[in-house]
């Protein structure tokens with residue numbers, strides 16, 4: 612029987628959009644009789660025993676769905692740590708399908724697809740995981756995971772996202788690979804150039820300023836090289 616492991620990569624743990632996406636998918640898969648389990652990566656990194664338990668779960672699963680936020684156009688530290696641990700273990704992961712689902716704060720999924728997705732591709736290739744598609748979700752805060760909300764608690768504003776997750780669950784059930792997806796999840800007007808352009812410009816200017824103040828390079832992509 613297909614065993615699906617959800618790795619929740621948000622440092623916010625259960626109060627995160629990453630968790631609510633995972634929970635929604637897990638409920639769908641369980642309804643269809645699939646065997647599932649969920650681990651919070653932050654909690655699992657707390658001791659050698661828990662790390663070993665996480666590695667065992669990875670070993671025992673056919674599909675690994677990693678749900679994480681985007682941090683600095685890249686992976687949160689705990690996910691870098693997780694990827695390093697998996698790479699160091701030299702496990703046989705060849706038949707395991709891997710689906711990363713990344714959500715960002717800003718309404719620009721291009722930020723996710725520019726560096727984070729290629730880094731996950733590179734990781735999968737290095738450790739031998741089978742790429743089965745990815746999902747880049749912009750404006751993740753809209754789903755109120757940090758307030759403990761689950762996808763089924765939300766109203767119409769989450770209809771598009773629930774539909775996307777339903778399709779993803781169907782693909783996992785039918786063992787179909789998906790493309791790398793960066794769907795529109797916001798109401799249409801947010802994609803009007805007249806709104807999108809100034810929002811992007813203001814955001815970009817702000818984050819470049821913050822990076823400069825901290826002595827950082829806003830364009831640095833150390834894990835992509």
Ligand SMILES: Cc1cc2nc3c(=O)[nH]c(=O)nc-3n(C[C@H](O)[C@H](O)[C@H](O)COP(=O)(O)O)c2cc1C
Nearest residue numbers: 621627628629680681682683684715716717751752
């Ligand atoms: C340290 C840090 C860095 C972040 N970097 C980005 C970023 O580069 N781009 C972006 O759109 N959002 C960024 N965010 C926002 C998160 O990706 C966003 O709030 C996301 O919805 C959180 O998901 P979660 O609830 O699953 O943790 C950052 C948040 C934090 C705390």
